[in-house]
Structures are given as structure tokens and as C-alpha cells.
Amino acid sequence: MAGKIVADTLEHSTAGSIATNYVVEGSAKVWTTFNGQSATITTTDSFNESSLTDTGTGRYAVNFTNNMGNTGYAITGALGSSDASYGAGWFNTGNAHSSFGHTVSNTTSSHRISQAHAVTAGNIDYTDVHSLVHGDLA
């Protein structure tokens, strides 16, 4: 590919150097932001996502274009709503667990999201759903 630079280390004139594998290892491999409250959910913006699956109230799957190398990746999430009555919410990800509403586990090609109201613990749709994946690519 044009413009390719191969380097193992980046060095700053005064602040020292850093191995480029820190950059590669530390970069998010998948991210997405979507509205989970619209009738048909729609991705606002994303990277390395092929599709979203709406699996029920407050439950979704994020499907990847470039698989992760294993299922030991880390997922970070955030929820938001313009409706103050929604209050705090839980962002659950991960493996099959009936209380989270998941019936299947995360794979190298997709991860699950289940969001719940922090007080009632019931699954609920938030308007702003954000998800970030760090780990090794296949």
C-alpha cells in the first residue's frame, strides 16, 4: 500500500521513545455508536462493524468485519438518554447468562450488549449506546 512506513519505535526529540507495538496493541479494534431507542436501530458511526443485531429490548449484538483473534478481548461501553427518568443504567457484555438476557456467548466475530436500568434491573433501550473493543485481531 502507498505511504507505508515500517518502524518498531517512535522517538520524540525530548520525551523519549515508544515501541510501535504499544500503538498497535492499544488501539481500539472495533467501535460503534448507535441509537437503541429508535424503532429500527441505526448505527450513527462505527469502525470494523459489519452489522448490528437487535435481539430484543435493551439487547443487541455487534458483528465485526475483521474477526478478533480470540474471545478474550475487552469491551467498554457507555449508555446515555435524553430522558432524565432513565437515570443510570448497566451496560452488560459477555457470555450467556439469563439475567443479562443473553442466550449465546461472545465469539470472535461478535459481542453482545445487554443494558438494564440500574434500579429496576429490567432491560431498557437507551438512545445513546457506545461500545469499544480492545484486543488482538485475527
Add this chain to the structure above:
Amino acid sequence: MQTPDFKGTHLFDRLCWAKENLDGVQSDYRVVYEDSIDECAKILVPDPNWMACALQGGILPPVWVYWELAKDEAQPDFKKHTRGYLLHQTEPVGPMTEEEAIEYLIQKDVPQHVWKTWNEGNKPKMVICRKEQLPSTREWRNAWKIAEHIEATDLAA
């Protein structure tokens, strides 16, 4: 815009190029499917950046690559992928129409036991529709099911 020759280029690098150079395409198509009689219908929503890649061509690997990786992952002793090179070194597929892209996406992101037998049984297990054909609110979302009266001929129309 012409897609660079990406043969042998890491898929992640191709996606970086696409993110920088292609505008996202919001598809109106949705895929509704049921993979368990005990659960509500699921709705597959294409990603706009992925759809842009599919329409552009020369970026995405053939769908069989994902099947191969899924086979590896289904092995009981699976720890990590050792054939990830299939994603990066297999020649990318050419440009698709939006309809072809939806077919590809079904074969990638819908469980195989659904799309391989979508029309076997008392009613279809999978339907491709426009988003306007879905309920207009998410009320009773956990009760959504594919209608009993849909016929395969309706689906082909």
C-alpha cells in the same frame, strides 16, 4: 474513487482506507429472523461503513472465509485463530449491488441454521424487508415475531 490493489493487505488496513475515503451508506433493508421459538424475532441492521465497502468492491474478503473461521472456532479445543491470514490474503470480492450485499451479510452474520433452512417449516424463519415495514415503535419489542401468514411467494415479490 478507485480502490487500491488490496490483495494481501491486512483487512484492518483496508477498513482504515475505507473509513477515510468512502461515505457511509445507510441501507433501508433489514433482515428479520427467528433462531429460536422461545425468543422474539431478531433484526439485522447493516452497518453504513460496511455497506460502503461492499458497494465499492475490492475490500471485503469472500464470505466463505468467515465460514472457515467459524468452523475453527467451533472446535472444542479452540483457543485462538491460526488462519486469520484467510481474511487478509484471500483476494477481495468485487463491487456488489445493495441486494447482493444483503445476501452476503445474511450469510456472514445470520446463524447458518437459519438462512440455510429459512423456508422449511410452518412459516419462514427469515424475511428481508424495508425498515418502514417494521413496527414504528419498540413497544412490546420482546414479543415481535414474523407473521404467521407470510407466504414464500410474498417474499419473492
